[in-house]
Amino acid sequence: MFNFFKKKQNEVDIPQVQPMANWEENSYMHVLSDNVEVENIxxxxxRIESIEGLKLIEFNVRDDNSGNLTLEYNGDEYGVGFYFDDFVLESLYSLQNQKIHDEDFAQIQEKTKSFVIYMNFNKNYFDSYHLQLKLIMAFFPDTLAVVDESAEKLLSGRWVKLAAESSVTPSAEALFTVQAVFDDKTHRVWLHTHGICRTGFSELELLDISRDNVNDIYYLLNTMANRVLYQNEAIEDYIFLGEFFDGEPIVATTLHWNEGITRYPSDILGGPNDRVDSHNTNSKVILLFASEEDANNAKYTKPSEIEEKLIENPLYYYTNEQTDHMKFMARDRFDILKKFIQENPENKALIKVGLPTDGEDGEPDYENLEHIWFELKEFTEDGFRAILTQEPYRVSSIKAGDEGEYTINDVTDWIIYTEEMSIEPNTAYLL
Incomplete structure (x- = not known):
């Protein structure tokens, strides 16, 4: 059933591909709260029955407070299981953490139980993820934090609450994390995702990356993951992700990990020795094609071979779906921005506005917008007044320093600057 490869160089055996673990195939989340501690549901x-768009079909609870439910949500049927389990604080240290309020983290350290809720995502994995967060808040409105086991991430309960109450699903980046494993001797890095498998697609990896360049080359992996998830389409032959600084296209492809690692020396981090007990299921290694001819002849270029090009400000493309999602979230949470600035006028806010570009006939082209940052001046009855902070490229009717009045329907993003940090729509829970 599984392919078996032998590394010809040094005759190294490549481990076999293994079946996915439960937490890869399904979405597993562990809830922490005061009510979880006393198993109070x-x-x-x-509360579950009151979730908009949800029809509860079956709700079963056993004597030990484990159980399952069947429901319909937005036209799709789901089966959900749950149980209580012991919680060990040390398990947090291997996770990526959202920003957590200090007082919340102090409470997390005291927790000894978790409520595990697991489910299988359907084809609309954005809805599925959103539903799981809504169910968590329905079970435990006092949710303090959530360990997303599938993505190996610690979520703030405040973020979970904000996301669950939002009319917009969380972004693609909420569905996965990118972990970096370092080799202190070689200063090379292995980047890989967690959380994508539950959507039906493969995890993604970059091998043999320089530690000095990892923060820049990370965007190659992140862009591909977002492209797959927002377009709901696996990478088949190759995909155009953007442009290098010289205008050449960034053409990427993937190979299953057990084939991809044969393109590298056998002793690298993420090589055969690191695949025996883990990272050996549904994952793919990202490679590049230097030209169309290379793509047609399956001549692969390792990202590590062209790191200099990958750190020279490449331009990565956003999909329309990704841009739309950012826009809808910014609008959905605009009232948070408004309330905070009205109560804290000493803070600065920037708002990104989509303006129609110059059309060929001299008329505004409303089909093609240029997204430009404005500095908020004041709120109006119907929107806000703001000053343009930059020169537009393709909008001749306005220049930097010009002031205009806009509505929430013009907003495509926003950011607040406080003394401690900057806040954007996805991190609005920190206010």
Whole structure:
């Protein structure tokens, strides 16, 4: 059933591809809260039934407070399981953490139990993920934090609450994390994702990256993951991800990990020795094609071979779906921006506005927008007044320093600058 490869160089055996673990195939989340500590799920059934777009079909609870439910949500049927489990604080240290309020983390350290809720995502994995967060808040409105086991990430309960209450699903980047494993001797890095498998696609990896360049080359992996998830389409032959600084296209492809690692020396981090007990299921290694001819002849270029080009400000493309999602989230949470600035006028806010570009006939082209940052001046009855902070490229009717009045329907992103940090729509829970 599984392919078996032998590394010809040094005759190294390549481990076999293994079946996915439960937490890869399904979405597993562990909830922490005061009510979890005492296993109190009173009122959960009624709160679940009140979720908009949800029809509860079956709700079963056993004597040990484990159980399952069947439901319909936005036209799709789901089966969900749950149980209580012991919680060990040390397990947090291998996770990526969202920013957590200090007082919340102090409470996390005291928790000894978790509520595990698991489910299988359907083809609309954005809806599925959103549903899981809604169910968590329905079971435990006092949710303090959530360990997303599938993505190996610690989520703030405040973020979970904000996301669950939002009319917009969380972004693609909420579905996965990118982990970096370092080799202190060679200063090389192995980047790989967690969390994508539950969507039906493969995890993604970059091998043999220089530690000095990892922060820049990370965007190659992140862009490909976002492209797959937003377009709901696996990478088949190759895909155009953007442009290098010299205008040449960035053409990427993937190979299953057990074939991809044969393109590298056998002793690298992420090589055969690191695949015996883990990272040996559904994952693909990212490679590049230097030209169309290379693509047609399956001549692969390792990202590590062209790191200098990958750190020279490459331009990565956003999909329309990704841009739209950012826009809808910014609008959905615009009232958070407004309320905070009205209560804290000493803070600065920038708002990105989509303006129609110059059309060929001299008229505004409303089909093609240029997204430009404005500095907020004041709120109006119907929107806000703001000053353009930069020269537009393709909008001749306005220049840097010009002031205009806009509505929430013009907003495509925003950011607040406080003394401690900058806040954007996805991190609005920190305010």
């Amino acid at each position: 009173d009122g959960a059934k009624e």
